[in-house]
Amino acid sequence: MQLANLIGPDLRAALEDDPEGLREALEDMHPEDLAEIVEDLADLESVALIRLMGPDLAAEVLERLPADRQVDVMESLEADEAAGLLSEMDPDDRVDVVQELDDDHAEIILAALQKSEPEAAEEVRELVHYPPETAGGLMTPDVISLPPETKVWQAIDRVREIAHAEDAETVYYIYVCAYGEKLMGVVSLREMILGESSQTLAELMNSKVVRVEATDDQEVVADVIARYDLTAVPVVDDHERLLGLVTVDDVVDVVIEEATxxxxxxxxxxxxxxxxxxxxxxxxxxxxxAVLVVLFLGQLLTATVMEANENLLHQTLSLVIFxxxxxxxGGNTGSQSxxxxxxxxxxxxxxxxxxxxVLIHEVAMGLCLGLILGLMGFARGYLVGGDVEALHMGVAVGASTLCVVALGATIGSVLPLLTRRVGLDPAVSSNPLIASLSDVLGLTIYFAVAGFVLEAVF
Amino acid sequence: MQLANLIGPDLRAALEDDPEGLREALEDMHPEDLAEIVEDLADLESVALIRLMGPDLAAEVLERLPADRQVDVMESLEADEAAGLLSEMDPDDRVDVVQELDDDHAEIILAALQKSEPEAAEEVRELVHYPPETAGGLMTPDVISLPPETKVWQAIDRVREIAHAEDAETVYYIYVCAYGEKLMGVVSLREMILGESSQTLAELMNSKVVRVEATDDQEVVADVIARYDLTAVPVVDDHERLLGLVTVDDVVDVVIEEATxxxxxxxxxxxxxxxxxxxxxxxxxxxxxAVLVVLFLGQLLTATVMEANENLLHQTLSLVIFxxxxxxxGGNTGSQSxxxxxxxxxxxxxxxxxxxxVLIHEVAMGLCLGLILGLMGFARGYLVGGDVEALHMGVAVGASTLCVVALGATIGSVLPLLTRRVGLDPAVSSNPLIASLSDVLGLTIYFAVAGFVLEAVF
Known part of the structure; x- marks a missing residue:
């Protein structure tokens, strides 16, 4: 059975006529591809399809759905079914789903989970306290930690046990913890395979473990993983106790999310x-x-500047043209900076x-680019002239362009530097904000420069 | 010895007085942190510092330097030293460095490498053909591939051998290849540890291997790894032959690079x-x-539109104010879309x-936002009035704002959709381009709408 053919009505028919064949076709597909199919279906059909999958496949598909569809599915299932799905999910994804549900639904489903898998339910109740965009929110608590005196052969046995129960996100790092879960070091599975089976973890371990704190922002986690080329980073509390780990595949999603x-x-x-x-x-x-209204209010100043210069405009209408x-x-240069x-x-x-x-660099760059554009502006002003002498008009337009472009580069660099300085994300210095600021100030400069140059004429 | 104190003059002194103490201090640091120190040094000192490190540490530091500093260091070293450094690097990083060098230097250093490590030199000469921004350019050829009839115990022995020689980027995936290196499946180290030692890889392997082709763009590789949550993806040629693999930590860098x-x-x-x-x-x-000049040339049209409406401007100078x-x-709305x-x-x-x-959504959004801003524009126009009747001015400004904002949203969505349609990166529909287009068209609309509304007055 080809699943690509099963969109919409065909799928409904297959669900009724040949659920067994459909189930087999589903098991053959990658969960990511299934998630994309489920995403395109109506609510009713997506729930029917998810019910048809085995719980482990269904959990993998659910993990990959967008948050709003996860909520739709969870709320359409019986509490027991939903709890069954949850128990098959990785702990970090499980918490993400519960955080998306409204409080009532979350409580009902957690109560059902408490009956079937009390440990998983407790874990969710603990992890749910970390905001989703922190290391604690990203981490999975299923990490292998062993005391330093463990022998390599014991550790490998333990890894085999855990891998069998699928009870760890990664079995490739074993964290060495002292009494009270205090993180002492890390041994990779590779190093264990290389080591003598009678060696202890303390002998093999690397004690310079790069780590993050549970309250660190996800951007910090992504930065640490990217900087040190890690495949996983352990998460500790403020007493250096091991709480869990974040793997690099979760970080790829974070980086993409932050870029967006x-x-x-x-x-x-x-x-x-x-x-x-x-x-x-x-x-x-x-x-x-909200953003546009605030900017519009600011931009109203341009009208005020224009009004203030109405006399100059009356005398020289050609000014307006430019x-x-x-x-x-100015705005374009600011956007670049x-x-x-x-x-x-x-x-x-x-x-x-x-x-x-940076500031010196951008101002110099603005002057240089302003010179190029200013020369072009001079040429256009010189050619138009209008009701003013050509040379004067050229100089007025050229000089203003130079000043406004330099101003744009300055605003475009100062604003992000300032927003970071006061602790905000530099990206809030948006292009529209920079363009608007540069418009208001640029207009003032334009009239000042043009007025000065044209003074000779009147 | 604290390395943090060793910036500039102190470092020069330490290099002369106590090279042995400095060497020990270096060995205790993370290569990433060392790379940051080296980056801040002058050329001469950075080379002296790198010479002081053991070749394996020096290679790890070099891998983490920006491309231009890698070139500086390589060109300052003797050919033999440079080749020695290269031979310690991971093959994918090795190729990246060689690609940055100019042809003469690359040839001299490769000739030196050919003498000491002929295999590594050959590998570089092969990999150098893949552009750096493709799967081939990202991959490392050091991948473990074994025939399907291999027993698990043989495979584990082989992994141990390879891990010992540090001759593979990752030992956590073993690729199963038929005769002629045709990729058949993959077995994770975890699955091997779980399996019976007498089983064959063919029995254990997962034959649905997600893969990329060597000529695929790095964005495709990043997309596949992010989508399927992989820690590594195998790279094949157009005959499905295994060439190497790309690991997720390289992809984090790609995602960051592409976002930039x-x-x-x-x-x-x-x-x-x-x-x-x-x-x-x-x-x-x-x-x-180059971008600014092209946009400036386009923006000259705004002056032409203004000139064309000089009569209207002469009659109603208040128009200009807005x-x-x-x-x-319009530009701000386009930037959002x-x-x-x-x-x-x-x-x-x-x-x-x-x-x-998308287009319907954005046009509807533009009309809706235009309505909000248009009402504000109406209020401002109504209050100013100037040489026109207040109500007329208000309607002229309000209606033009509505139209121009809707236009901005349309341009801001059509342009990226179009650029993708013709096969370009949608991101080339830059904010300045959208703002400039929306200026020229917006000005035309403004005069048309305002002219129409004010016609009653004259």
Missing amino acids: EDAQKMGGVVPLEDSYFATSFLEFVWKRG VPLILSS AALVIRAMAVGEIEVGEWSK | EDAQKMGGVVPLEDSYFATSFLEFVWKRG VPLILSS AALVIRAMAVGEIEVGEWSK
Whole structure:
């Protein structure tokens, strides 16, 4: 049976006519591909399909669904079924699902889990306290920890036992802990296989273990794993007690998630919690509208600046012609500076102490780019002239372009540096914010420069 | 000896007075932290420090330096020393370094490597053909492959041998290959430890191996690893022959690199090849200036549109006052749409066939946001009035804002959808490009709408 053919009506028919054949076809597929099929189905059909899978496959599929669909599925199942699914999931994913449910549903399902697997339920109740975007929220508590005096042959036996019960996220690292679970060192499975079976873990272990604290932000975890090229990092509490571990595959998701949040912030959107299609229209209106309304209020200043210069405009209407051109040059340059500076800070290329170096670089760059665009602006102003002498108009446009472009580069770099300085994410210095600021200030500069240059004429 | 104190002059003194103590202090540190120290040193000192380290530590530090500093170090060393360092590196990193060197230096160092480690030199010459941003460029050829009839005990012996020689990037996956290295399946070390020692790999193996082709782009590799939660993915040629593998820690770097490139493109910069500080001023001028000049040329159209409407402007100078306000609202909305759509496509939330759904969503969103901002624009226009009747001015500003904001949302979503359609990276639909397009079209709309509304007045 080809599952690709089973979308929509066909699937409904197969569910009724040949559930056994369908079940076999399902078992042959990768859970990720199944998750994509389930995601495209209506609620009723997706639940029917998940019921048809064995609980272990169903759990793997559920882990891979977007949060809102996980909730739909869990709420459509009986409490016992839902608890059965939960018990098959990895502990970190199990907690994520429970955190998405509303409190009532979560309590009912946890109560059912408490009956069948009291340990798993307790674990969820403990882990649920860590916010999802911290090391504690990412970690799995299923980690192998053994005392330092364990012999290698004992450790390998223990690994075999645990691997058999599938009771650990990874069996490739064995953490060596003193009394009270205090983390002392780490031994890889590779090193154990190489070692003599009579050696103790204390002899083999590497005691310089890179670790994170449970309260560390997920960005810190991703940074540590990427920096030290780790496949897993242990999570400890503030007494250095081992709580669990975060594996690199979870971190790939974190890095992608953070890049999306940054891109949305830089684009001037309050970061979405769900995927594009799972976000409601109303939430979009709120998360985009709030930013736009605030910027619009700020941009009203441009109208005020224009009004303040109405006399100059009356005298020289040609000035107006170049307003959009000059403002946009400033905004574009600012957008470039911001993108460069924000990313360089995100990946750690720019350290906290280097702000003056960055600022000098960007201002110099702004002057240089301003010179290029200013020359082009001069040429256009010179050719148009209008009601002013050509040379004067050229100089006015060229000089303003130079100043506004340099201003754009300055704002585009100062703003991210400042937002980091005050402890905010630099990505909130969004392109729209930079463009708006550069518009208001740029307009003021334009009229000042143009007024100064054209003074000779009147 | 505390290495933190050894920056600059102290380090020079320590190099002369107590090289042995310094060497010991170095051996105690993590290579990543050493790499950061070396990066901050002048060329001469960094080479002296690297010479002081044992070759294996030096290789680990070199692997972690930015490309331009790797080249500096390699070119400052004697060919034999450089070859010695290369031979200690992982094959994938080794190739990366050689690819960064200019051809002459690469040839001299490879010739030296050929003498000491002919196999490694041959391997480099083969791998160097894969572009660095493909699966082939990322992979390491040091992978464990065994025939299907191998018994588990034989395989474990082989793993032990290989782990001892440190001759594989990971020993946790054993690939099962038929005659001619055709990839048949995979067995994890965990499964082998669980299995009976008399079983064959064919019995244990999972034959549904997710794989990538050597010519696949690194983004595809990252996507596959993230999607299927893999710790490593095998790389095959177009005859399904196993060539090597890419591990997830390399992919974390790829994801970060791609996010940076996307952010730079969206900011309107041609992506940098090196880090922020390693990029020369001239390269910055070129990579930013080219974009700005093209956009400036396009933006000249705004001046043309203004000129074309000079009559209208002469009659109603108040119109001009709102130009920056209205244009920036359109640009800001476009920037939001672009950020949302580009990221949603990058993480696979928006499929190729869903463009109409996205377009309808964004246009509706644009109209809705336009309505909000339009009402605010109406209020401001109504209050200013100027040389026009207040109500007319309010309607002209409000209606234009609505239209321009809807236009911004449309451009911000259509452009990324179109660029993907024609096979380009959607991120090239940069914010500056969208803002510029929306300026030119927005200005046209503004004058059309305002002219229409104000017609009653004249």
